[in-house]
Amino acid sequence: MKHLYFLILLILLICFSCAPKQHLKTETKSEDMIIRISEIQIHPQYLEEYISILKEEAEASVRLEPGVISIYPMYQKDDKTEIRILEIYADRKAYEAHLQTPHFKHYKTSTVTMVKSLKLIDMQAIDIKTMQQLFKKL
Template sequence: MAQPVQDRVVRLAELEIDPARLEEYRLLLREEIEASIRVEPGVLTLYAVSVKGHPDQIRLFEMYRDQAAYEAHLQTPHFRKYKTQTQNMVKSLRLVETDPVLLGAK
């Protein structure tokens, strides 16, 4: 069902992870995503995928209820822990800001 897009914050994150630390990174990412979905009502969607054939190239799709929910997410203990513990694993990070056009889910 399509959702209204006004006020939604949708971002894409393109990360390259140190291959030697990939499994450790994935465990921390899983912990962060599970906590965010469980305890933050403003976090609507967090998807993590890797580029086919390149497991060290992680792509995140993030959707927040609004800007305030996104900013609150950045201040949570679980997100801060993730950022601190993964900072030496992430070789590159590119954040892509978007303008949602149509958001659908089943």
């Protein structure tokens, strides 16, 4: 379990350091951010199609929405049907705006039958200032 928390923190740090600087507001407070880990299990027969739709949605969200800091999808090495998405939004307004975008609505409606289970886990950043600085060397 310690490894999972370390992995999540590492991913958060990478996401903050790789985000375009105009999207990071220095006045952003960790308590204002929406940070979530989505745990999604996909029916195996839909995996390839689901991943394709998810990649399009994640890319469009980060590229088009200034308040979306991260939509970072990944899967478990031992089971590709076990998807995890690290979602980070600047604030509740950015999150709510994201839910109304055409690319998110397309993702949600197109994949509804592909999803076997979905669990949303809300998280809280521990040290946002350090997270923004850690991986600048990449």
